[in-house]
Amino acid sequence: MLVSSTRHVLSICVLLSLVLSFCQGRVDPNFRIRAVNLGGWLVTEGWIKPTLFDGILNKDFLDGTALQFKSVTTGKYLCAELGGGSIIVANRTAASGWETFRLWRINGTALNFRVFEKQFVGLDANGNGIDMVAVSKTPGNSETFEIVRDSNEKNRVRIKAPNGYYLQAKTEELVTADSQGGNGWGDDDPSVFVMQMTGRLEGEFQVTNGYGPDRAPQVMRDHWRTFIVEEDFKFISQNGLNAVRIPVGWWIASDPMPPPPYVGGSLQALDHAFLWAEKYGLKVIIDLHAAPGSQNGWEHSGSRDGSQEWGESDENIHQTVAVIEFLTARYAKSPSLYAVELINEPLSPGATLESVTKYYKAGYAAVRRHSLTAFVVLSNRLGPMEPRELFPMASGLRGSVIDVHYYNLFQDMFNNLTVQQNIDFIYTNRSSQLNHITTSNGPLTFVGEWVAELNVSEATKGDYQRFAKAQLEVYGRATFGWAYWTLRNVNRHWSLEWMINNGYIKL
Ligand SMILES: *[C@@H]1O[C@H](CO)[C@@H](O)[C@H](O)[C@H]1NC(C)=O
Ligand SMILES: *[C@@H]1O[C@H](CO)[C@@H](O)[C@H](O)[C@H]1NC(C)=O
Numbered sequence: 001m002l003v004s005s006t007r008h009v010l011s012i013c014v015l016l017s018l019v020l021s022f023c024q025g026r027v028d029p030n031f032r033i034r035a036v037n038l039g040g041w042l043v044t045e046g047w048i049k050p051t052l053f054d055g056i057l058n059k060d061f062l063d064g065t066a067l068q069f070k071s072v073t074t075g076k077y078l079c080a081e082l083g084g085g086s087i088i089v090a091n092r093t094a095a096s097g098w099e100t101f102r103l104w105r106i107n108g109t110a111l112n113f114r115v116f117e118k119q120f121v122g123l124d125a126n127g128n129g130i131d132m133v134a135v136s137k138t139p140g141n142s143e144t145f146e147i148v149r150d151s152n153e154k155n156r157v158r159i160k161a162p163n164g165y166y167l168q169a170k171t172e173e174l175v176t177a178d179s180q181g182g183n184g185w186g187d188d189d190p191s192v193f194v195m196q197m198t199g200r201l202e203g204e205f206q207v208t209n210g211y212g213p214d215r216a217p218q219v220m221r222d223h224w225r226t227f228i229v230e231e232d233f234k235f236i237s238q239n240g241l242n243a244v245r246i247p248v249g250w251w252i253a254s255d256p257m258p259p260p261p262y263v264g265g266s267l268q269a270l271d272h273a274f275l276w277a278e279k280y281g282l283k284v285i286i287d288l289h290a291a292p293g294s295q296n297g298w299e300h301s302g303s304r305d306g307s308q309e310w311g312e313s314d315e316n317i318h319q320t321v322a323v324i325e326f327l328t329a330r331y332a333k334s335p336s337l338y339a340v341e342l343i344n345e346p347l348s349p350g351a352t353l354e355s356v357t358k359y360y361k362a363g364y365a366a367v368r369r370h371s372l373t374a375f376v377v378l379s380n381r382l383g384p385m386e387p388r389e390l391f392p393m394a395s396g397l398r399g400s401v402i403d404v405h406y407y408n409l410f411q412d413m414f415n416n417l418t419v420q421q422n423i424d425f426i427y428t429n430r431s432s433q434l435n436h437i438t439t440s441n442g443p444l445t446f447v448g449e450w451v452a453e454l455n456v457s458e459a460t461k462g463d464y465q466r467f468a469k470a471q472l473e474v475y476g477r478a479t480f481g482w483a484y485w486t487l488r489n490v491n492r493h494w495s496l497e498w499m500i501n502n503g504y505i506k507l
């Protein structure tokens with residue numbers, strides 16, 4: 001009896017202290033996150049730090065590079081008939097999806113070409129050994145090619161097949177690998193094609209596979225060790241910010257031996273970030289930026305070739321939940337762990353509301369198994385969606401937060417706005433968008449990415465200052481807070497460090 005009531009009291013105490021500690025996180029309703037993203041650090045984005053790619057051999061040909069080839073003799077584009085599953089032809093006057101080939105890189109010279117329906121170009125295994133088809137779903141020796149460029153005009157190329165011969169457009173409807181090559185690069189040679197690059201990815205897959213297993217580990221560790229350092233956390237804490245949002249990739253959970261081409265070491269960098277955050281009194285939002293299979297097909301989600309396959313199977317969702325579980329368990333005891341963002345920018349319609357909802361429920365539970373206090377951030381989908389579509393689920397989840405990203409870029413409607421129109425858009429449209437998702441009993445709201453960048457030529461410093469101020473004012477009303485994208489970037493308006501040091505932004 002005594003034992004049991006003592007136990008009872010004890011368990012009430014435990015429960016109370018858990019509830020209290022959870023409430024403490026929200027005890028001051030006026031507290032807001034003023035964060036900066038550490039973009040381009042543990043998940044590579046080439047545009048943030050282009051020099052990271054400098055040492056790659058043959059760096060034009062990275063995974064996901066999109067190529068189109070126009071035959072100089074037929075004057076038409078190479079095409080995977082029906083988008084794949086059939087033959088290769090050279091009879092298209094214009095190039096789009098079926099005429100675009102995405103590279104998979106074996107090394108600097110050996111390449112696979114993936115077509116629209118995801119098969120690989122190769123020699124017809126059942127044919128005469130020279131006919132070109134796109135039927136194989138996995139690339140092997142018969143699907144491995146080399147691009148040989150004219151040294152004078154680098155966009156004039158020959159494509160060397162695994163049988164040692166070059167592709168040629170014999171007619172518009174017959175493409176075979178049986179050319180010896182020839183002497184020059186003239187317009188009369190059916191093995192010559194004019195190559196056009198129409199897309200390029202520079203993410204973690206590209207940089208690690210680009211350097212290859214011998215060089216990537218050192219290159220990446222040097223990058224992680226130097227791109228963000230302790231001094232940055234000091235700078236952040238001294239300039240009116242109270243948190244960092246740290247994008248990470250799913251491979252971090254299998255450190256130190258992630259599946260190739262990813263390399264180990266990003267987990268140690270994240271450990272350092274937590275130590276520095278603790279030292280300088282900053283909070284951390286861990287943000288799963290790259291989920292297995294890629295949730296949006298962009299380079300910053302670790303996509304290999306632009307494919308978006310996250311959420312297509314339960315197994316894939318379980319794997320993602322396990323990453324969240326791993327990260328929360330590892331950092332739950334850190335006083336700096338403030339929130340875990342389950343996935344960044346899932347893109348509709350590929351990422352369906354159903355798969356996202358299923359994942360968010362399971363991911364939320366995974367966080368709660370290790371932490372009752374960490375907020376759980378749910379990124380709204382991009383693409384066609386309804387801004388409150390997550391509310392029915394999120395309203396039942398204590399400590400949940402909706403993340404929205406507001407850029408006055410990337411959409412045609414912003415291309416021709418004046419500076420003043422951009423600013424008005426913040427005060428009227430963004431303001432009402434944010435109001436729409438900010439409700440008294442729903443999830444908290446977080447503008448997890450924004451930037452004081454405008455697509456206006458000849459905007460002045462004063463323009464940027466006013467644009468930044470408008471955003472700070474409006475996003476300051478988000479009930480969870482905001483995070484600038486990003487701390488450091490060669491594009492200076494995208495670097496909060498540069499914006500602060502040059503007097504564009506003062507917090
Ligand atoms: C590239 O890969 C191909 C196919 O595996 C191989 O034959 C070739 O030797 C490799 N080249 C280099 C430079 O490693
Ligand atoms: C290209 O050739 C294929 C194979 O003969 C044919 O089925 C297709 O209709 C042709 N397309 C055009 C646009 O000529």
Ligand SMILES: *[C@@H]1O[C@H](CO)[C@@H](O)[C@H](O)[C@H]1NC(C)=O
Pocket residue numbers: 409410411415416455
């Ligand atoms: C800026 O506007 C131009 C057209 O004026 C457009 O081509 C470009 O994509 C826009 N850039 C961004 C980042 O939105």
Ligand SMILES: *[C@@H]1O[C@H](CO)[C@@H](O)[C@H](O)[C@H]1NC(C)=O
Pocket residue numbers: 412413415416
């Ligand atoms: C922007 O302006 C250019 C040049 O005046 C025009 O060609 C284009 O159609 C405009 N774009 C939009 C989205 O209004």
Ligand SMILES: *[C@@H]1O[C@H](CO)[C@@H](O)[C@H](O)[C@H]1NC(C)=O
Pocket residue numbers: 413428429
């Ligand atoms: C912005 O808001 C104003 C005022 O409500 C409205 O008239 C305008 O159509 C909105 N613009 C866009 C692009 O949504």
